[in-house]
Amino acid sequence: MSGAPLGSEIVKAPGDYLRGERCWERATTGPNRALRVAIGSCGLGHVRRGIEAWAEDTAAALHRRGVNVSLFGGAPGPGLFESLHCMKRHRGAARSVARVFRRLGGWRYGLGSAWDVEQTTFAFFLWLQVRREYDIVHVQDPTTGKILDHLHRLGLSRPRVILANGTDESVEWLSHLSAVQELSPVAASRWPRRGGNRHPAVFCVPNFINLKTFSAGDQEVARRRIDLPANALIVLCCAAIARFHKRIxxxxxxxxxxxxxxxxxxxxxxAGAREADTDAVIALGRELLGERVLFLVDLPRTEMPQLYRAVDLFVLSSLFEAFGIVLLEAMATGLPVICNDTPTFRHVVGPAGLFADISKENGLARALLAMAQPGVRGPLAQAARAHVEANFSERVVVDQLLEMYGRVAAIRPL
Structure with missing residues (x-):
């Protein structure tokens, strides 16, 4: 994503790459009131994954910066967010609706899967909350973002919508939206440069991590609290406990x-969320590893910092991710990382990673044997936290979010 940044003039949507100028102050001062921002996640309160972690972290960081922000989730939970009604993806009602509408082309209008049904019903109740008083709605759930953006274009909803592309949607799918946040330069580089105006406005702003929450600590104490073996080399993977995609x-x-x-x-x-095949995956672990494996199903995120402190290295077994917040959590704690060798993972993990082709048999096993040597993992661990501080800390990234909000708010209506 190259080219000179735009000047301070108000951008006419659809726009080009919008970056470089500080627009937050211009958009929130003068005769206009401060922007009001809504962060939404339909899984917040009943699902523990990266999207839900992103929503909580983003809302909390914006609040610390004094932004007028509200956080909306799909179920009651311990956090300070407003719970909205939606048909939960893991329940029979959502599955039944998806089963019926899938035969009728439901994927075209947000009813093609149980997760689509959850997002669509959540979008309706979120729209009721934000349609008049908010300026920006920021989400990662793609169907929710698509619906709310369409309502804005129809003139039925005031706030502009930014979809953070944490689910790695295609450029073709995203091109129908008004504003897209790509999470890495690799993803942003997919967008073709064309003369004239076009949709959407594309930003490159990464995920971030709270360095106070995720930090190194006493490994011995952490192992005792979790009841992990004191003298073993302990490898951690945080991902949904499933075969598909996460490849546990x-x-x-x-x-x-x-x-x-x-x-x-x-x-x-x-450690990860329960999926339909989690029990089968756990059974495989017991069969092959016996007492040498521990599965922590639906572990609360508040307990994750202690878990990272207790282990020696982190592994991500998926072949690709749009970003991977767990990578930041691990590196912020000082852990070296093994992951697949992709441009996105190289950007996120940087000097803290051992990159291998883990699409092949024995690819990960060989990487683990290499990382088991203190001389290999030591330098990577030393580089991990500094890499996160410089590129993915709250201090660095929230400035970029505020700039993005200001630019989106400054776009003139079509």
């Missing part, structure tokens, strides 16, 4: 192969 079954098999060739004691911890 592959992780288990590769760890078993690694443990056979490793002279010391090794232990695997997998």
């Amino acid at each position: 079954d592959y992780l288990i098999r590769e760890f078993a192969a690694f443990a056979e060739g490793y002279a010391g004691a090794a232990f695997l911890v997998v």
Whole structure:
């Protein structure tokens, strides 16, 4: 994504790449009141994944900066957010609706899957909350963002909508929206440069992490609290406990192969959300690893910092992600990382990573054998937190979010 940044003039939507100028102050001072921002996530309160972590972290960071921000979720929870009604993706009603409408082309209008049904029903109740008094709605759920953006274009909703592309949607799908936040330069570079105006306005702003919450600590104390073996090499993976995409079954098999060739004691911890095949994945882990594996299903995020402090290295077994907040959490705690060798992972992990082709059998096992050596993982661990501080800290990224909000708010109506 190259080219000179735009000047301070108000941008006419649809726009070009919008970056470089500080617009937050211009958009929130003078005769206009301060912008009111809504952060929404339909899974917040009943799902523990990256999107929900992003919503909580973003709203909290904006609040600390004095932004007039509200956080909306899909179920009551311990956080300070407003719960809205929606048909939950894991319940029978949402699945039944999706099953019926899937045969009728439901994917075209937000009813093609149980998650689509949850997003669509959440979008309706979120619209009722934000349609008059808010200026910006910021979401990562793609169907929710699409619906709210369409309502804005119809003149039925005041706030402009920004979709943070945490689900790696295609450029073709995203091109129908008004404003898109890509999370890495790799993703942003997919957008073709064309002369004249076009939709959408595209921003490149990464995810971030709270460095006070995720920081190194006493490993021995952390292991005692979680009841982990004191003298073992402990490997951690944080991801939905499922075969599809997160490939936890592959992780288990590769760890078993690694443990056979490793002279010391090794232990695997997998922490993540429950999926339809979680029980089968856990059964595979018990079969191949016995007592050398611990599964932590739906572990509250408040307990994650202690878990990171207790382990020696972090592994992400998925072949690709749009970003990967768990990578930031691990590196902020001082952990070296093993992940697939992709441009996005290289951008996010940087000098803290050992990159391998883990699409192949024994690819991860060989990487684990290499990382088991203190001389290999030591320098990576030392570089981890500094890399996050420089590129993905709250201090660095929230400035970029405020600039993005100011630019989107300054776009003239079509």
